[in-house]
Amino acid sequence: MPCNPSPARQHFAGMHGRLRYTTPMTNRPAPRKFGFETRMVHAGHVPDATTGARAVPIYQTTSYVFDSADYAADLFELKQYGNIYTRISNPTTAVFEERLASLEGATGAVATASGMAAQFVTFMTLMSPGDELVASSHLYGGTVTQLKQTLQKLSIKVTLVDPHDFEAWEKAITKKTRALYGETIGNPRGSILDQERLAALANAHKIPLIIDNTFATPYLCRPMEHGATLVVYSATKFIGGHGNAIGGAILDSGNFDFSRFPTIAAPSPSYHNLRFFDTFGHYGFLIKARAETVRDVGACVSPMNAFLLIQGLETLSLRMDRHVANAQRVAEFLSQNENVAWVSYAGLPSHPDHKLALKYLPKGPGAVFSFGLKGEGAQVREDGKTFIEALELFSHLANVGDARSLVIHPASTTHQQLTDEELVQCGVGPEMIRLSVGLENVEDLIWDLEQAFHALSRSTRA
Amino acid sequence: MGPGTGVSCAVSLNTSLTPEQRARFQDVGQINRLLGTAKTIAVVGLSSDRQKASFFAANYLQDEGYRIVPVNPKADAILGEKVYPDVASIPFPVDIIDIFRPPQEMDEIVTQAIARKEKGLDAPAIWMQLRLINLAAAERALAAGLTVIVDKCVKMEHGRYHGGLHFAGMNTEIISAKKRKR
Numbered sequence: 001m002p003c004n005p006s007p008a009r010q011h012f013a014g015m016h017g018r019l020r021y022t023t024p025m026t027n028r029p030a031p032r033k034f035g036f037e038t039r040m041v042h043a044g045h046v047p048d049a050t051t052g053a054r055a056v057p058i059y060q061t062t063s064y065v066f067d068s069a070d071y072a073a074d075l076f077e078l079k080q081y082g083n084i085y086t087r088i089s090n091p092t093t094a095v096f097e098e099r100l101a102s103l104e105g106a107t108g109a110v111a112t113a114s115g116m117a118a119q120f121v122t123f124m125t126l127m128s129p130g131d132e133l134v135a136s137s138h139l140y141g142g143t144v145t146q147l148k149q150t151l152q153k154l155s156i157k158v159t160l161v162d163p164h165d166f167e168a169w170e171k172a173i174t175k176k177t178r179a180l181y182g183e184t185i186g187n188p189r190g191s192i193l194d195q196e197r198l199a200a201l202a203n204a205h206k207i208p209l210i211i212d213n214t215f216a217t218p219y220l221c222r223p224m225e226h227g228a229t230l231v232v233y234s235a236t237k238f239i240g241g242h243g244n245a246i247g248g249a250i251l252d253s254g255n256f257d258f259s260r261f262p263t264i265a266a267p268s269p270s271y272h273n274l275r276f277f278d279t280f281g282h283y284g285f286l287i288k289a290r291a292e293t294v295r296d297v298g299a300c301v302s303p304m305n306a307f308l309l310i311q312g313l314e315t316l317s318l319r320m321d322r323h324v325a326n327a328q329r330v331a332e333f334l335s336q337n338e339n340v341a342w343v344s345y346a347g348l349p350s351h352p353d354h355k356l357a358l359k360y361l362p363k364g365p366g367a368v369f370s371f372g373l374k375g376e377g378a379q380v381r382e383d384g385k386t387f388i389e390a391l392e393l394f395s396h397l398a399n400v401g402d403a404r405s406l407v408i409h410p411a412s413t414t415h416q417q418l419t420d421e422e423l424v425q426c427g428v429g430p431e432m433i434r435l436s437v438g439l440e441n442v443e444d445l446i447w448d449l450e451q452a453f454h455a456l457s458r459s460t461r462a
Numbered sequence: 463m464g465p466g467t468g469v470s471c472a473v474s475l476n477t478s479l480t481p482e483q484r485a486r487f488q489d490v491g492q493i494n495r496l497l498g499t500a501k502t503i504a505v506v507g508l509s510s511d512r513q514k515a516s517f518f519a520a521n522y523l524q525d526e527g528y529r530i531v532p533v534n535p536k537a538d539a540i541l542g543e544k545v546y547p548d549v550a551s552i553p554f555p556v557d558i559i560d561i562f563r564p565p566q567e568m569d570e571i572v573t574q575a576i577a578r579k580e581k582g583l584d585a586p587a588i589w590m591q592l593r594l595i596n597l598a599a600a601e602r603a604l605a606a607g608l609t610v611i612v613d614k615c616v617k618m619e620h621g622r623y624h625g626g627l628h629f630a631g632m633n634t635e636i637i638s639a640k641k642r643k644r
């Protein structure tokens with residue numbers, strides 16, 4: 001049969017400003033898989049039958065009246081779909097969850113109070129005391145603390161490995177290992193994870209690969225297309241995009257066979273020995289995460305924050321295109337500046353992971369990266385402070401992924417209690433400055449950096 | 463709560479069927495119409511164990527207003543309904559035969575369904591649950607003029623088109639700017 005390229009447009013013809021079929025109804029176009037940008041503004045929200053409200057309504061309610069006593073009993077036993085209490089589910093939050101799942105190509109999502117909550121809920125759903133996790137060492141500092149301090153208190157052992165050393169990954173996996181964990185774009189040097197190799201390794205050991213895709217968003221990279229089972233987000237960053245709401249999300253590809261995975265397959269004592277994977281199949285993990293872990297931990301997102309995160313999703317591709325274009329220009333500017341020792345942005349050909357970035361993030365490796373000022377020790381720590389205080393447009397604060405450009409000097413803020421040697425061990429030298437490049441006019445950003453370098457050279461002379 | 467007035471998006475997640483098989487056995491409009499018009503659903507392999515998937519599905523469908531006809535050789539009554547030992551022995555018309563039995567048992571179930579149609583009793587749609595696939599039996603039912611749905615869960619599909627699955631944060635793949643039907 002010859003290949004028929006007919007796009008939907010060929011079946012319609014403009015007639016007096018109206019569309020009409022030019023071919024019989026039997027030949028109408030096949031159902032269409034809508035594109036990313038369409039799903040950014042539509043997925044997860046069909047206008048409701050009563051009001052037809054076009055914007056997503058904010059259901060600012062804690063609880064929901066039951067249809068009947070029997071129906072309530074079925075809800076509590078998970079035998080009916082529906083809302084009980086906003087700690088477990090909420091109609092506004094459901095729009096955020098489905099929309100993000102649609103953009104990711106996931107089977108579903110559970111929203112959480114924050115990105116840290118998303119990780120924690122994932123680990124608590126998958127693991128029991130005595131279990132182990134193998135994770136990349138190139139992680140957000142807060143994640144490292146959660147893995148090494150809080151999970152350890154729960155008797156879960158975490159081994160951190162150099163993400164590029166696949167022998168180290170392999171060696172660290174034991175019979176008790178329940179998952180592998182890494183960030184698409186890792187802290188602090190913008191390293192890029194080889195997701196397909198890691199997914200193959202996880203697959204060989206019949207354990208899920210969990211990817212924190214916060215810095216990339218589903219627009220720049222979709223780890224499930226490279227074999228990841230679970231994806232977690234701090235939605236606070238680029239997904240919300242405006243620095244006004246804290247939230248997180250867990251997404252499942254639905255492709256992992258949890259039938260022999262202890263926590264998901266075993267009978268659950270809190271639901272009359274319900275077996276989540278047997279009963280809910282590819283929804284098993286997510287329903288357990290929601291109905292057990294989030295229910296018990298209480299780390300739900302507020303409906304208002306879910307609404308703000310939905311507003312962010314509606315412009316995601318537009319913002320990310322600008323974020324990466326600006327980041328690339330700023331990185332190129334810095335790499336040619338005489339005050340700069342190094343720039344660690346995988347969009348530059350000089351970055352060791354540039355080829356991996358081209359493969360996994362062809363639209364650009366995000367907009368968060370670090371660079372180093374020239375100099376050493378106490379002097380460069382002082383220079384870092386001087387440089388940041390001289391900036392006019394970059395906001396000095398501890399966040400990334402805002403519409404506005406952000407800057408932080410870890411050695412004088414988040415890591416100030418560490419010695420120079422300890423800083424180097426963390427991969428955070430005293431000379432390091434981290435940027436999150438925003439949506440401003442890029443020439444203005446470059447002007448700002450230039451004038452701050454000028455202030456630095458004046459203070460050094462003085 | 464139904465979907466918009468026209469569901470035009472493709473639904474392709476979580477199935478092991480090929481795109482060609484999906485076009486034959488998972489048509490979005492057909493599933494939506496079938497669940498919208500059916501009144502009586504025979505559930506073959508319905509367990510009396512309240513925590514089994516078949517019980518979850520049948521309990522849900524009963525809540526949603528369908529008459530459930532349990533088919534199970536080892537029980538008398540499930541969900542308050544009289545149980546029949548096989549499809550052939552149900553003495554009244556059914557709209558859907560929902561099968562929770564292994565693929566090797568589906569040949570006989572389909573044979574009994576086709577016999578019902580030939581007798582003029584009814585013309586039930588054959589529904590093979592998620593991951594329980596017998597394509598040869600599916601093709602035979604299709605050739606006999608029956609509607610056939612394969613590798614889908616009847617509860618998930620009802621939830622997809624009538625709102626519940628969405629509230630669980632799942633990706634229904636329904637995208638429409640039309641107002642929902644009441």
